Structure formats: C-alpha cells, structure tokens
Amino acid sequence: MIEVIPMGGLGNRLRVIASAISLSQATHEPLIIHWRKNAELNCSYDELFNWNGAYHVQENLTLANRLLNLTKRVISLRKKVFVSNNEIYTNRNSGWSKERFDDFFFRAAQKNNLVIETDWCFYSYKSSHFPQPTQEILSEINTVTSKYRSPIYGVHIRRTDHDLSIRESPTELFIETMEREIAQNPLTQFFVATDNAVIMQDIKTKFREAVISYSNEKSRETSLGIKEALIDMFCLAATKKIYGSYWSSFSEIASEIGAVPLVIVKK
Structure with missing residues (x-):
C-alpha cells in the first residue's frame, strides 16, 4: 500500500501525484491520495480532476473519521514507513540522484506500507501520469x-x-x-x-x-x-x-x- 499526502500549491501537488501514480504502477501496489484543502490550495480534488480508478482519494475527513484513521495508524504503526518532506529534501540536497530516489522508493513500497508527505517529485514519472482535468x-x-x-x-x-x-x-x-x-x-x-x-x-x-x-x-x-x-x-x-x-x-x-x-x- 502506498499513501501520499501532496503538499503545496497546484504545481507541487501535481508532481507528487504523478510520482505516486508512477510508483504505484511500477510496484503494482494500491494507492491512496490524501488531499487537503488549505490556504495553499482551497479546492477539492473532484472539482479539478477525474478519478480513473487507478487510485483512491480521501479528503476533508470528518473529525470522527480522522480519529478512526488515527487509531488505525497507531495500531499499524509498526507496519508502516513514513517518509517526510524534510527527509526527501535532505537526501536531495545531499546529492541523491533520480535513480537513487527511484530505487529507494521502489524497494520501500514493495516491502512496507509506505506513507509519503511531500511537495517534491520523489519518483520518476511521465506526462501520462498526471491526472486529467474534469x-x-x-x-x-x-x-x-x-x-x-x-x-x-x-x-x-x-x-x-x-x-x-x-x-x-x-x-x-x-x-x-x-x-x-x-x-x-x-x-x-x-x-x-x-x-x-x-x-x-x-x-x-x-x-x-x-x-x-x-x-x-x-x-x-x-x-x-x-x-x-x-x-x-x-x-x-x-x-x-x-x-x-x-x-x-x-x-x-x-x-x-x-x-x-x-x-x-x-x-
């Protein structure tokens, strides 16, 4: 399972989603996109893009659902690997190549339930991986x-x-x-x-x-x-x-x- 939390504005989120879709297809792992409406991008996913069935989108959960998800995350914490935006930028600034990022995330997604929160392109993708507008x-x-x-x-x-x-x-x-x-x-x-x-x-x-x-x-x-x-x-x-x-x-x-x-x- 791959879960991504795209951060930032429209351009940043699009490259995160394209990275996630590409990684999901390469590893044959299911993908969940957690879409947040906030000051950086105050619009829901389905107002912008079509869902093509290749992944699931969750956004603006109610407080009850957030608490339920939090409980599930605590229970399954040992089974998940969380990669933060800071970690991705630290590796990028230390000289990680695209190939090294691709290898790291490919292996991590195959071995673990992977959660990624970032505004960066963490995995190689093609233009066909961008979600299509409504x-x-x-x-x-x-x-x-x-x-x-x-x-x-x-x-x-x-x-x-x-x-x-x-x-x-x-x-x-x-x-x-x-x-x-x-x-x-x-x-x-x-x-x-x-x-x-x-x-x-x-x-x-x-x-x-x-x-x-x-x-x-x-x-x-x-x-x-x-x-x-x-x-x-x-x-x-x-x-x-x-x-x-x-x-x-x-x-x-x-x-x-x-x-x-x-x-x-x-x-």
Missing part, C-alpha cells in the same frame, strides 16, 4: 486553445508572494522577450498567465490582440481561483514554448504536461 475544465481549455494560431508562446509571470520569482524574473524581462518574438514574427501570439491583475492589464494594453488570457480570479483561497489556475496551466502546456518564472513549479509542470520547451526568464 470534462468541465477540459471544455474551457479547448475553448481557449481553439483561438491559438501559429506561432504561439506561453508566458507565465509569477508574482504576489513569490519573492524569488519577483526578484529573479522581473516583469520587464518578460516584456523584452515578448517584444523580441514579435519583432521576429509580427503574427506571434502569447497565452499569458499571471497572478497579478495589474501586470496582466499592462501586458494586454501593450500587446493588444497578440495576447490571449483566461483567468480573472487570482486567489488561491477560492475554488474558482484554483480551477482557473488549472485551466491556465493546461493552456500554457498547449503552446509552442513556455517562458516561465524562476523557481516556479507552475511553469515547470505546464512544460511537462505539454512536453514543450521551458525557458526561464531570468536576470
């Missing part, structure tokens, strides 16, 4: 991408609370990058995703009909904001190339979903 969300994605013409580039500008992205990937560099693409081909389009409404408006004013966008709700504290962020991610994935923000899992996962090049816009 039909409602896919319909919105298709509506947006039907407006694409070639060439179209994705632009992801992460702002708000992400100090590293703000410092290392300033907005001016994104604008300069877009200007270069327009200079090479005046018919270039951009799908732009950002969590800052002012920046979005400035870019629309500057590049006008060359810009396609979707999301209006920027808060991660609402279900609507998270659903619109997922639509943004898959719309980015459908472009020719993504110009992304430094240290943003959102940019990285969009690139992996679409198997398209990612260029980090950086000082």
Whole structure:
C-alpha cells in the first residue's frame, strides 16, 4: 500500500501525484491520495480532476473519521514507513540522484506500507501520469486553445508572494522577450498567465490582440481561483514554448504536461 499526502500549491501537488501514480504502477501496489484543502490550495480534488480508478482519494475527513484513521495508524504503526518532506529534501540536497530516489522508493513500497508527505517529485514519472482535468475544465481549455494560431508562446509571470520569482524574473524581462518574438514574427501570439491583475492589464494594453488570457480570479483561497489556475496551466502546456518564472513549479509542470520547451526568464 502506498499513501501520499501532496503538499503545496497546484504545481507541487501535481508532481507528487504523478510520482505516486508512477510508483504505484511500477510496484503494482494500491494507492491512496490524501488531499487537503488549505490556504495553499482551497479546492477539492473532484472539482479539478477525474478519478480513473487507478487510485483512491480521501479528503476533508470528518473529525470522527480522522480519529478512526488515527487509531488505525497507531495500531499499524509498526507496519508502516513514513517518509517526510524534510527527509526527501535532505537526501536531495545531499546529492541523491533520480535513480537513487527511484530505487529507494521502489524497494520501500514493495516491502512496507509506505506513507509519503511531500511537495517534491520523489519518483520518476511521465506526462501520462498526471491526472486529467474534469470534462468541465477540459471544455474551457479547448475553448481557449481553439483561438491559438501559429506561432504561439506561453508566458507565465509569477508574482504576489513569490519573492524569488519577483526578484529573479522581473516583469520587464518578460516584456523584452515578448517584444523580441514579435519583432521576429509580427503574427506571434502569447497565452499569458499571471497572478497579478495589474501586470496582466499592462501586458494586454501593450500587446493588444497578440495576447490571449483566461483567468480573472487570482486567489488561491477560492475554488474558482484554483480551477482557473488549472485551466491556465493546461493552456500554457498547449503552446509552442513556455517562458516561465524562476523557481516556479507552475511553469515547470505546464512544460511537462505539454512536453514543450521551458525557458526561464531570468536576470
């Protein structure tokens, strides 16, 4: 049995789930995903993704069920191996390769009931391991991408609370990058995703009909904001190339979903 508790925002959780699905398939062990609604991602799993029967999802358990699960965990504690986020990062920072992580988790899953709580990709996966959005969300994605013409580039500008992205990937560099693409081909389009409404408006004013966008709700504290962020991610994935923000899992996962090049816009 493999149990995973994905942490962090949308990009982080997607890579954890993809890692878990890949590990479950490799070891033929059943998988449970414990999905938590919190300030980082305030949206339930089934509002975002389809369940394909390959795993089970538990979320927002009642207090009684939490106490029951806690009792079961205490009883079976000796039979379980818990791997924390800190342990994964410690091993990563000490130089563990992907192959070493794969070998460790493959062996651990075969020998034990394995519980993993992390925001990191702990096991190798393919784009096919990402969960698929609901039909409602896919319909919105298709509506947006039907407006694409070639060439179209994705632009992801992460702002708000992400100090590293703000410092290392300033907005001016994104604008300069877009200007270069327009200079090479005046018919270039951009799908732009950002969590800052002012920046979005400035870019629309500057590049006008060359810009396609979707999301209006920027808060991660609402279900609507998270659903619109997922639509943004898959719309980015459908472009020719993504110009992304430094240290943003959102940019990285969009690139992996679409198997398209990612260029980090950086000082």
